[in-house]
Amino acid sequence: MPIYYVYNAATGNIVHRHETYSGITGEGLPCTEEDVLSLVDESFKSERLQVLEVEAVHPDEREIGGRNVRVDVATGRLAADE
Secondary structure, three states: OOOEEEOOOOOEEEEEEEEEEOOOOOOOOOOOOHHHHHHHHHHOOOOOOOEEEEOOOOOOOOOEEOEEEEEEOOOOOOEEEE
């Protein structure tokens, strides 16, 4: 099931998290980057945003080991906040 994280490309701070599911099967559905970016709050539109797509093993990937996540801009992967 794909999960999309929209983040500030300079800081790695996540500003939006998005998932879409089929109402019939309950399976996660893919989205385009444009679709995901169109859902971001207007207050973040002035930031340089990028979208990271991850395949989630668990339906709630907002935390890693009990800590909030961000995107490590050097690797382009999710990382736990220090």
